[in-house]
């Protein structure tokens with residue numbers, strides 16, 4: 001089973017709805033986090049994102065970032081009422097502003113707070129709970145104090161990205177620590193981190209034979225055909241892939257245009273998409289530079305048309 005990882009600002013409802021129209025192999029997704037400081041009226045925009053009629057693409061589990069059990073319960077139960085059977089708790093966000101408030105990865109160095117959060121939240125939660133975590137805030141072994149706590153609660157699964165918060169998104173994933181987490185966790189574990197090719201996936205699946213669920217973020221955004229390759233070992237021609245990427249891009253663009261009004265809002269949104277999608281192209285760095293210089297819709301369309309018309313029809 002392959003999950004699309006949450007990337008705030010990119011893997012939103014529109015992206016998740018359109019992705020499976022063009023690409024195969026992704027079974028489920030975790031949505032980017034909802035911050036629990038947001039007040040949630042029944043017609044709240046964030047809540048509406050999860051109405052079944054608005055989620056016609058990849059089946060998605062919402063994610064909540066919160067340090068307050070009562071806020072978490074309130075949002076989680078509202079999500080349950082609109083049809084979400086599982087919610088995910090974010091224990092991985094490494095940004096200093098988040099960590100300083102004791103949220104996201106800010107929990108990882110404080111097992112007592114994790115325990116009291118779960119003790120307060122679990123009995124009142126209507127949906128199942130899954131947790132996405134890093135292995136520590138500063139030190140990669142902080143997770144060893146957390147797993148025995150998780151083991152005492154009926155958690156659906158642990159999605160582990162084996163980096164510390166301090167590492168942000170760089171440096172090596174710690175596969176030794178990940179392996180030890182697997183040994184001591186009573187819960188199903190999902191692997192997440194740096195899968196960007198079939199070869200890397202195969203190495204990991206050989207090493208961690210008991211893992212059945214994998215989560216991929218940046219690798220899938222840069223190569224949306226990756227899940228299909230991993231699952232079915234099939235590969236389209238480069239020409240065909242470029243055509244599909246173009247169609248996906250144009251569809252995304254037209255859907256975002258419907259909801260983003262200012263001239264630069266749409267280009268900023270598309271730049272976020274290209275941050276990763278640029279990686280699909282051999283000259284991705286140059287492509288991104290050209291796109292970054294656009295600040296208006298019309299100008300953006302011209303540049304993208306040029307990029308696709310210049311892209312060699314065949315790499316061979």
Ligand SMILES: Cc1cc2nc3c(=O)[nH]c(=O)nc-3n(C[C@H](O)[C@H](O)[C@H](O)COP(=O)(O)O)c2cc1C
Nearest residue numbers: 005006007008032033132161193194195216217218
């Ligand atoms: C720009 C960006 C935004 C992200 N937003 C979230 C988020 O909202 N929630 C979350 O749990 N992880 C978030 N992540 C982390 C990813 O879901 C994932 O754990 C991380 O990128 C490692 O997986 P990958 O190497 O396959 O991308 C984000 C990562 C990036 C780069």
